[in-house]
Amino acid sequence: MRRPLTRLRGFGRAHPVLVATLGAVLMLGALGLLLAGRRDEFAAALSGAPWWILTITVVIHIVALLARTEAWHVSIEAAGGRVSRRVLFRASSMQVLGSLLSGQLGAAARIVALRRSSPKVCPQVPTLIAAEVPILSVEIALAALSSFTLVGPLGLPWWSPLVAGAVIALLGTGLRRLSLCTGRDLWRGLAVIRSLRGGGRVVCWVLVAVFSQIFRNWLLLHAVGVDASFFDAIAVLIAVVTLGQLPVGPAVGAAAAVVILGGDGVAAAAAAGVLMTATGTTGGLAFALWAGIDGLVSRLRARHAPAVVGA
DSSP, rough: OOHHHHHHHHHHHHHHHHHHHEEEEHHHHHHHHHHHTOHHHHHHHHSOOOOHHHHHHHHHHHHHHHHHHHHHHHHHHHHHHOOHHHHHHHHHHHHHHHHOOHHHHHHHHHHHHHHHHOTSSSSOOHHHHHHHHHHHHOOOHHHHHTTTGGHHTTOTTTTTHHHHHHHHHHHHHHHHHHHTOOOOOOOHHTGGGOOOHHEEEHHHHHHHHHHHHHHHHHHHHHHTTTOOHHEEOOOOOHHHHHHHSSOGGGGGGHHHHHHGGGOOOOHHHHHHHHHHEEEEHHHHHHHHHHHHHHHHHHHHHHHHHHHHOOO
């Protein structure tokens, strides 16, 4: 039993894009079967969303991306990185393309992009990976504190949020101890936790990013006719992040919305999830487009700079 699992993990590591593509196809197929016979209801929910709501949610998603990137900048700066904010934001935009398939590919894409763009002033890869941990830990802690929103939709026991909170407290204590270790590139990435000011800034920026996403979900759920509360929007976000760790691709939004709110109408919930993915992708591509244009302008300025100085 252990050998087939080892082979499967090895295949997944060797072919991450292929695995993510297959997972996305399977998830889309499952959603298609679930919506069979509800096409008219699904189409009506999609077309009923006002264009101005969609525009606002795109802008809100861009705000969330910028806030999370600023948290990453604070974490990397505390770890000894001297990358300019502009360069780091351009590298972070590469996460958008990878995240279309899976969350892991997105994080890897921006780390690779940052290392290639600024190898001399950028920390080593282990440090960059560890610099993600303070941000993820804040997000996980918020999810644990909000896990009571999952009790009803998923039928979890009432005490599960208490267990989640206790586990997060223990992990936070252990992370704090690790941040005090020195001598390895990996521990260096946790340096922001040692500083009250730096850690507070990371928490604030992550809060902006998370609440922006919650508000975006709430707007889109109501736009398609789902009478969702703010707590429902939180539960959907937790489901999106959780399912996003699996190779399910663009179907993650629809799958998460159906899991949490499918009981109130599968078609409308799936439509809201599709709009979450569509507006999120549009906002992410706008961020990536800015990064591409800004990078091109920066290279052109660098080429003409010597000529101007010489003149």
